[in-house]
Amino acid sequence: AQSVTQLGSHVSVSEGALVLLRCNYSSSVPPYLFWYVQYPNQGLQLLLKYTTGATLVKGINGFEAEFKKSETSFHLTKPSAHMSDAAEYFCAVRLKTSYDKVIFGPGTSLSVIP
Amino acid sequence: IAGITQAPTSQILAAGRRMTLRCTQDMRHNAMYWYRQDLGLGLRLIHYSNTAGTTGKGEVPDGYSVSRANTDDFPLTLASAVPSQTSVYFCASRRTDNSPLHFGNGTRLTVT
Numbered sequence: 001a002q003s004v005t006q007l008g009s010h011v012s013v014s015e016g017a018l019v020l021l022r023c024n025y026s027s028s029v030p031p032y033l034f035w036y037v038q039y040p041n042q043g044l045q046l047l048l049k050y051t052t053g054a055t056l057v058k059g060i061n062g063f064e065a066e067f068k069k070s071e072t073s074f075h076l077t078k079p080s081a082h083m084s085d086a087a088e089y090f091c092a093v094r095l096k097t098s099y100d101k102v103i104f105g106p107g108t109s110l111s112v113i114p
Numbered sequence: 115i116a117g118i119t120q121a122p123t124s125q126i127l128a129a130g131r132r133m134t135l136r137c138t139q140d141m142r143h144n145a146m147y148w149y150r151q152d153l154g155l156g157l158r159l160i161h162y163s164n165t166a167g168t169t170g171k172g173e174v175p176d177g178y179s180v181s182r183a184n185t186d187d188f189p190l191t192l193a194s195a196v197p198s199q200t201s202v203y204f205c206a207s208r209r210t211d212n213s214p215l216h217f218g219n220g221t222r223l224t225v226t
Binding site (some may be wrong): 003004009032034036042043044045046049051090092101102103104105106107 | 204206214
């Protein structure tokens with residue numbers, strides 16, 4: 001069965017520093033991959049997604065992620081953190097052969113220190 | 115504004131009571147989902163529906179039921195609530211096979 005792991009339940013970075021949130025998945029076939037962001041008391045919003053094609057995917061708010069099949073990873077990065085980036089981030093996968101289930105990782109809480 | 119509406123926003127419920135969480139979308143999405151969010155566990159799929167008239171079980175379906183009488187509505191029912199069902203519940207929908215999920219703002223449920 002597929003699963004998603006996110007290394008680090010909580011990450012703190014200084015404002016202006018690099019943001020790196022890690023995501024690894026287990027799947028027998030390359031899945032669709034997503035990063036979602038959740039602000040307090042809100043639902044999840046899509047940051048970016050990988051389905052096919054270019055493995056470096058750019059999303060909203062300056063975030064990007066790279067799909068690395070050999071490492072089964074889809075890490076999220078942003079060159080320079082902003083205070084407004086403080087939120088909960090979720091990596092999610094969906095198998096191309098099973099479109100009815102999206103599996104989420106446990107989430108990483110990002111804090112940005114002024 | 116098109117999207118997903120969940121009701122109620124929050125609810126405190128006595129154990130043993132029946133409760134229906136409502137979810138309505140106006141985007142004409144075929145697929146709809148119910149997730150629960152618990153600290154440290156992320157989102158876990160309770161039930162899903164690929165199209166009106168069909169439903170399926172997710173990772174944690176026990177104690178919950180759903181129905182999908184039409185495209186827009188996907189209510190989640192707790193027949194007899196238990197404290198372990200205290201959680202934040204999110205309804206979501208999706209347009210096509212590889213499109214992302216759209217989420218409602220959630221229902222915070224406390225079972226006492």
